[in-house]
Amino acid sequence: MRMITYCDAINEALIQEMERDPSVFIYGIGVPDHKKIFGTTKGILEKFGPARCFDTPIAEDSMTGLALGAAINGLRPIHVHIRVDFLLLAMNQIANLISSFSYGCGGAAGAPLVIRAIVGRGWGQGFQHSKSMHGTFAKIPGLKVICPTTPEDAKGLMITAIRDNDPVLVFEHRWLYWQTGEVAKDSFTIPLGRGRVVKEGKDLTIVATSWMNVEALHAARILERHGVDVEIIDPRSIVPLDEEIIVNSVNKTGRCLVADNDWTYCGFSAEVAALVSSRCFGRLHAPVERLGFAQTPCPTVRRLENVFYPNAEKIVRRVEKMTGLAPIDLSGEVFYSHENRFKGPF
Amino acid sequence: MRMITYCDAINEALIQEMERDPSVFIYGIGVPDHKKIFGTTKGILEKFGPARCFDTPIAEDSMTGLALGAAINGLRPIHVHIRVDFLLLAMNQIANLISSFSYGCGGAAGAPLVIRAIVGRGWGQGFQHSKSMHGTFAKIPGLKVICPTTPEDAKGLMITAIRDNDPVLVFEHRWLYWQTGEVAKDSFTIPLGRGRVVKEGKDLTIVATSWMNVEALHAARILERHGVDVEIIDPRSIVPLDEEIIVNSVNKTGRCLVADNDWTYCGFSAEVAALVSSRCFGRLHAPVERLGFAQTPCPTVRRLENVFYPNAEKIVRRVEKMTGLAPIDLSGEVFYSHENRFKGPF
Amino acid sequence: MKHLSIELYKKMFLIRSAELQIQEIYAQDEMKTPMHMSMGEEAIVAGVVGALNAEDQVLGTYRSHALYLAKTGDTERFYAEMFGKVGGCARGKAGSMHLSALGQGLLCCSAIVASGIPVAMGAAFANKYKNNGKRVAVFFGDGAMDEGVFWETINFCGLHKLPILFICEDNGFAVHTRREKRQRFSSDHQLFENFGIKAFEENTTDPEIIYNTTRNALNHLQTTGQPCFLRFHYYRYLEHVGINEDFDAGYRDREEFLAWREKDPLRMQRQKLLGQGVSLALIEALEHEINAKVEAGIRFARQSSFPAECETYQGVFQCA
């Protein structure tokens, strides 16, 4: 099968859905400009014109209301935010209106809209351009929240999100945009609420979200060489959550580390830890552990950023502790650094 | 000692601090009007005048920015919201600016401001006037979050919050306003980050927030008559959290139920469950359980509202399951119903 | 002309009659939902909705009894919602503050001030996108203009010439706070002009004036593509929320109220009809019919059942 990037997979999903369904449109700050949202919106303006692909004022609150109103009237809006942090300006529309639209009319109709929010580390972006927050939105009943990791998932889940009759928030980690993978050319869907076994293993389960799957896989390769066989589960969708795939895995391995691309306190990692601790009670050999952002605003300088963000090295170190493995010499190991691919300027 | 209501305790705290420190001022929609925010702001306009106690336009976003700017310039604003749901309009200021102000200037200065948000059930308020969300804000590093339950805590924690050099969000459950308790007349403080043992017990720990402490205590009295001796812990402050008081209690009882006044998914109850499951690993006789809002928007009709909200009866039922107790006949029991105190209209 | 006068009177009478019944029975605590009464604003809603086509769409706030009744004419789903019954427009889940009737063009009522305004913009955007000729009228109080989202919305609507009317039902108060305490801006015409929006203003309890103003606005929209802002002044008869008067609270004068009640839209319109030669008998027959409809609505509501407990969990998502 074809290998394409995550970025191209999203682009393909958008174009195929816009071809299929004239009620789909895409908009947001910068959506049609030459940068094309990291390339994910390329060709769309050219193909579908400015009525279905347009820029907006910097007015997140009202532009989110626009999505809801358009959805109520039968369109399928896709609203794009180049940083999830900007979604906080639209919190009222999302949490007070969109999330309860279906419920609030007794289920008579839904609000089929997609909000794409880009997350992930950049070039010293600091505390206002670094959040992730899928857990924050997942907490609000009435919102679906997904974090695709592979190009295939990006395409299949995006298409499902667009066709879904409920509001779906899609969190895309920018470092994933350049990851490649096999993706079918034709349109296909992947159901929400089904996790994926990224790698099978028997000693310990890592539940990883978004980019943390890449880090977990790297960590697993290292650990494998030292006799620890890790299983990696990517829930893919945060709401609805595939509890079974997580519980089954931990019941098998008896150990669980949650590696989340977000703050841990009151976050999704807390939910998974609570879930696993409860449903795998008596089958755990050790407490569930969590890795995520440091509980601080995100610092700018690289050295502190490296402390702030979780990565493969930290996963290895944590797994060592959880399994009683002696510290591995990681001095020869080259960990992923976006710098190697993407130099400043931001 | 004097018995006063929670409402009067807050009022006293505000007045004493405003007398002590001329840089304290209080404002928000309806703050000086004749309803006086359920009575909590009574006498303040009269005593301190409109420069220090004023109403605002309905403009939560900018009015929250006002607090930050005033705090930077040395004042101590108290911003009041009659429903926490309205704080969602100010999410950007809170999560993107206020929370990172201290960190963002390298710790050079803080943002000493208080945001009071009222939560709790009313007269069929529905999904836009029913949220709680202390867990949502607690997730953001840089914010302190407290949920006082007793009149004494309301006064002591409020005074601490006002004097604190960091932003503090105070969640006040409206049903608590009419609860009475002993409160010292003179000014006093209660440190943030220290929980309170509401009731000692040996069989099971209930970690309860805000109004859920009242329900837990009621449940505990019922359970006591049936031989189950419950310990109740009120963390009082969600950030910073007194982990030790919780862990010590559960290490003693071996069982833990978290009864939170919020949604459970990715909420504070998940954090406590994760914490307890991890730190009390091997000492738990049963999985940690959680009670909170149903994972739905809040319905209006009373019958469904009763399903949506946790209460003493649900605590009893859950504890029965956790301890293997036979179902108690609760038919004679009168559970708290605000209706008995407060009839419509809302 | 006479026909219009009668139609508007009927709409207003339905609203007033329905709310009088709420006042009558609210104390029985069957309707456990906070009531933000429309009493006093009947002429505005009747006039605007009367001027719209049936396919046109409206959005409102927590204070939308009048809007629901004028747009749908229904009393059964209305009261059943107040009673929290499955027969209600939202199966009892929404209550008084969140009425809707998607099939009849009442798209959404939000209890967060101003938050329905951008949603209305989205609805208007969709209508333009589909080129279906429908117009959207969004109702809000003067308080909504305090919120930034109002300004964002008029800017975008002006920029994109969306088919929308902004209907400001101005009672001069947000809860107990006077407009002058909240808003520095005043001159609508000049202000909205700047945003590409044509402003209209009326201070009247005559629904026909409001009807005509709305028709003018719709014509303006039709010919120029410019959205319109319509400010209609009225007096809120009752307390902000609840079914009682509140002149003892001290924030406003009973005198003010009495002056407005002199011009009560219902009484004035009834007089007008009589003046136009409509017989008292006909008027009373209409009133009787409407009262019967209101009573039937309440009966329906009482007979409808409460939702089953499991309904708490239903309707959160369309695709589970």
Add this chain to the structure above:
Amino acid sequence: MKHLSIELYKKMFLIRSAELQIQEIYAQDEMKTPMHMSMGEEAIVAGVVGALNAEDQVLGTYRSHALYLAKTGDTERFYAEMFGKVGGCARGKAGSMHLSALGQGLLCCSAIVASGIPVAMGAAFANKYKNNGKRVAVFFGDGAMDEGVFWETINFCGLHKLPILFICEDNGFAVHTRREKRQRFSSDHQLFENFGIKAFEENTTDPEIIYNTTRNALNHLQTTGQPCFLRFHYYRYLEHVGINEDFDAGYRDREEFLAWREKDPLRMQRQKLLGQGVSLALIEALEHEINAKVEAGIRFARQSSFPAECETYQGVFQCA
């Protein structure tokens, strides 16, 4: 007069020189922070800040190199912050987008569009509360006026007559999107009048005109209590973020740039000084001194150490 011309030139030269150095060394990747360059706007910032008193306070955006340098005159803490060093104004935690100098009146720079505007209102509120005579000037781009919070803020400031200047640095673009695509409103004077705010506008690269406009605004504020809105047009020389030109991107023309660069504020002001009889030697001496200061700043930054890893966890709270 001559003195003022020199002072303004010095401020501008410091900004330009400091940014030329950033362009020079950014490729070495020592400054791992996104650079939103001020190049082109020097006259605005120098003119406005020059007109303020030292005790007056300013707030800015992610594009605040100029503002920081003009307000503080410091280069050491400036560059150290760019390099992420403990000597930086925020110990390396904030980077280019979040400069601050509380002691010198730069209160906050926020990278969320428009979000500093209400914070500035709060600062002005506090100054009025304390009656300390300080004024606040908040700098923002034309894009900030897209956001509702801008309108909320001017309403409140107009209502309460807060001592504040709104400084719109209008480059006609938000990232790559022209103002006409985002904003329907145009006539400042009429529009802001309605909010109780006096509007000023200049399209110039002459810092003295900007200085004088600002003085006029401050006088107006002083005498009437009315806040002022000042719109200054300029051309952003470089890409939205980054140190390079971007005329190949196609969203704007190099010709436009060349026309503006004809009037480059630095070159024009230098010519003016020469015309006023300031000797070339003096000018070169000043420039030399400033360049040396810039170099010293970079040296300081290089020598300053990175924060220790444990600093990640410090400064989140003042009271732990």
